[in-house]
């Protein structure tokens with residue numbers, strides 16, 4: 399069972415370059431003596447800091463009152479003797495009690511402010527965490543599943559495993575995997591409350607109660623090290639602005655000998671006939687538009703490099719093309735409509751693109767739909783599926 | 791059983807899990823607080839909306855209670871901890887033996903969690919006390935976990951602290 403939270407010994411470290419004192423792990427001492435070393439480290443950090451000292455508790459899984467009081471005292475005392483320094487306590491909305499407990503410090507001393515780092519932490523967040531993104535996810539998975547159900551066993555998917563789907567979106571992949579492969583445990587994590595609510599609704603409607611949907615930041619997860627036989631992360635390294643950081647976390651929670659499976663696109667390679675030129679122009683622009691918001695939707699072919707740099711071995715990469723011939727061409731068209739609505743209707747508008755650009759941009763999507771529904775037409779969306787093994 | 795019996799007026803708390811052990815054994819290792827709270831939290835959270843975060847939150851509260859009994863309990867007798875659920879709330883019933891002088895202390899500390907000045911007392915304690923008192927820990931539960939705390943007076947030397955935690959609503 400084990401819905402585990404970090405239980406390793408804690409860390410309390412100062413990084414002089416970023417003027418940040420970071421706590422992580424479980425800090426439950428019986429007496430202050432047990433944490434004396436960390437307390438003096440914090441005092442030392444305060445002595446060294448100029449201007450602002452950040453106190454990072456993003457990865458603090460547990461801290462008892464004994465420790466909370468001891469560390470708080472150091473900071474509060476410093477406020478009284480050092481008017482030249484400010485403290486910013488950086489909490490996370492994921493570990494709910496930290497936000498509730500640390501906010502009091504700001505009430506006691508105006509020199510202390512308490513921030514929740516993940517209310518706005520990557521540029522694409524506002525788009526993907528909005529409900530308008532849900533139709534994209536719904537229509538996409540319907541199309542990709544046809545391919546992935548045969549691909550997945552080559553990347554470590556099998557019955558009885560413990561798996562995590564990180565950046566699970568609306569959780570449809572987890573539901574499909576559960577049915578097809580019967581893993582023993584599925585944890586599904588995302589930072590979009592709207593998507594998770596949708597996921598939980600779907601699961602409830604299907605009478606599914608054993609998928610553990612959890613809210614979290616994939617780049618700062620509370621899940622324990624070395625837990626899962628297979629960690630999947632689909633279409634998401636390309637959404638988060640620091641894919642290497644995500645991959646490091648996927649690696650951490652994967653068991654030695656287990657695999658991490660990622661899928662990503664190369665949007666500029668979406669294609670269609672007829673009207674190929676208009677289609678190609680639009681998808682080149684899609685890649686640039688995402689780039690503007692620090693998302694790399696060209697990441698697919700870079701998967702091998704990312705996996706290698708993260709320390710994986712036995713790397714396997716394959717690509718597949720979702721097309722209008724996979725099933726009902728209308729399903730393909732529905733994906734493109736969902737893209738047009740968000741990419742042209744929201745993201746381009748947000749970037750401040752002029753109406754003429756947006757019109758031409760939209761036309762490429764419409765032409766892609768035209769190609770998909772044309773009796774002799776062909777429309778494609780290429781995807782790279784890759785996985786690597788965490789060394790034993 | 792008919793529907794009326796199943797739904798008594800106050801709403802029924804369903805038993806989830808409990809443990810009992812010799813107080814002497816419990817007191818033999820400080821890490822029992824951490825281990826028991828982590829384990830029990832995981833066990834009861836698996837069917838909550840967000841099992842991972844519910845478990846983290848619940849473990850935080852339960853650990854503080856176990857630490858209170860560790861610091862304030864006496865070695866003779868048994869400690870028992872039972873968890874119940876009613877809708878979005880969990881109830882912790884923690885019984886342990888404590889020295890006679892402590893009963894009055896617990897009575898007062900529990901009563902103070904419901905007073906209007908609870909928050910002011912809590913802030914004052916953080917900013918002035920050197921170490922957290924047991925009173926502050928109960929205030930912490932009331933303020934940071936929205937806990938409702940009561941005391942049940944058992945046969946001495948045992949006392950029972952009953953804590954209702956509406957964490958499902960806070961977590962999700």
Ligand SMILES: C[S@@+](CC[C@H](N)C(=O)[O-])C[C@H]1O[C@@H](n2cnc3c(N)ncnc32)[C@H](O)[C@@H]1O
Nearest residue numbers: 535565566567588589590615616632633634638
């Ligand atoms: C393009 S969607 C893919 C969703 C799902 N894997 C699928 O294929 O349908 C990207 C998802 O990544 C999530 N995401 C991006 N960065 C994240 C982070 N740092 N932590 C958690 N979720 C994140 C977004 O909320 C969004 O649901």
